[in-house]
Amino acid sequence: MKQINLLFLISLCSLILGCKDKKPNIDPNLTFVSKQIPGILPYFKGALLDPYWSEDRDLPSDLKRILNLSLVSEQNKTFDLDEYPNHYKIIVFFYAKCTGVCPMITSNLIRFLPKLKNQKKLIVLSVSINPEEDTVEELKKYRSRYKIEQSNWIFLTGDREQIHSLARDQFSADVKFIKGKYDWKDFVHTENVFLLDTQNYLRGVYRAKGTGDLERLVAEYELLAGK
Numbered sequence: 001m002k003q004i005n006l007l008f009l010i011s012l013c014s015l016i017l018g019c020k021d022k023k024p025n026i027d028p029n030l031t032f033v034s035k036q037i038p039g040i041l042p043y044f045k046g047a048l049l050d051p052y053w054s055e056d057r058d059l060p061s062d063l064k065r066i067l068n069l070s071l072v073s074e075q076n077k078t079f080d081l082d083e084y085p086n087h088y089k090i091i092v093f094f095y096a097k098c099t100g101v102c103p104m105i106t107s108n109l110i111r112f113l114p115k116l117k118n119q120k121k122l123i124v125l126s127v128s129i130n131p132e133e134d135t136v137e138e139l140k141k142y143r144s145r146y147k148i149e150q151s152n153w154i155f156l157t158g159d160r161e162q163i164h165s166l167a168r169d170q171f172s173a174d175v176k177f178i179k180g181k182y183d184w185k186d187f188v189h190t191e192n193v194f195l196l197d198t199q200n201y202l203r204g205v206y207r208a209k210g211t212g213d214l215e216r217l218v219a220e221y222e223l224l225a226g227k
Contacts, residue, residue: 041203041224049172049205064170064202071127071158074139079156081200088122088225089196090217092208093167095130096142101191105208106146109193112214113150116221121198124153129167131157170202193217197224 034052036042042051044064052063069081081089092109094102109124116122128134134142139155167173173190195204195217204220206213 039223041220044202044205047172049202059201066166066170066196066200069162069166071156071163072136074136074143074155074157076136079154084123086121086198088198088221089200090122090124090193090221091171091196092124092126092193093129093171093173093190094126095128096134096138097130101209105191105193108208108211108214110146110148112211112218113153115218118225119150119152121225122152122221124150126153126155127163127166128155128157129163131160131163195221195224 034042034050034054036051037053037055040053040055042053043059044050045052045060045062049064052060054060066081069079071079073079090109092105094105106126113119113124128139134157136157139157143155171190171192171194173192191207191209193206193208193214194202195206197203203224204217206217208214
């Protein structure tokens with residue numbers, strides 16, 4: 001019995017000493033601590049869009065944020081995000097010939113957007129993930145089909161790589177590849193819409209296929225806008 005205990009102790013010591021030489025393999029996205037702050041919407045970090053609360057002016061550099069976006073609107077005009085420095089943004093990804101989730105999201109937004117108060121500093125951006133086919137004319141037809149008249153709802157097309165990089169890197173609506181070949185139809189189509197503040201930081205994620213989360217969008221937009 002004593003021999004067994006001695007061998008156990010030797011093995012345990014070896015394990016402990018060996019562990020000291022190895023650095024723990026910890027996902028960097030799990031190394032931050034953030035405590036929810038009542039009355040303040042979170043920011044977001046990492047591929048899983050982990051919420052991050054902060055009252056500090058100096059924010060971490062890895063928060064989800066759009067630094068710039070230059071595309072083309074359904075009016076065939078260049079759209080530059082920098083031209084809306086004091087606006088809140090709601091962003092949704094779609095494509096005009098979608099027969100699945102896109103029509104439901106568009107219809108639900110048509111119903112819920114009028115509930116948002118004080119839209120003078122709000123723009124809604126529907127960004128096509130199939131820009132090669134979603135030309136300016138196709139976007140005009142889509143807008144007309146749904147009878148969307150509000151001027152602060154803008155439909156966008158443009159450079160495929162810019163759009164897919166935006167969707168993948170900032171909103172985790174990833175772009176997958178089949179056997180090494182690009183195929184936009186393999187885009188992981190999210191039902192989410194995204195709320196950005198005036199500094200273009202991501203501040204809210206909402207499922208728009210149904211209506212329950214859009215009620216939260218209405219409440220949180222009012223909280224963010226301070227109205």
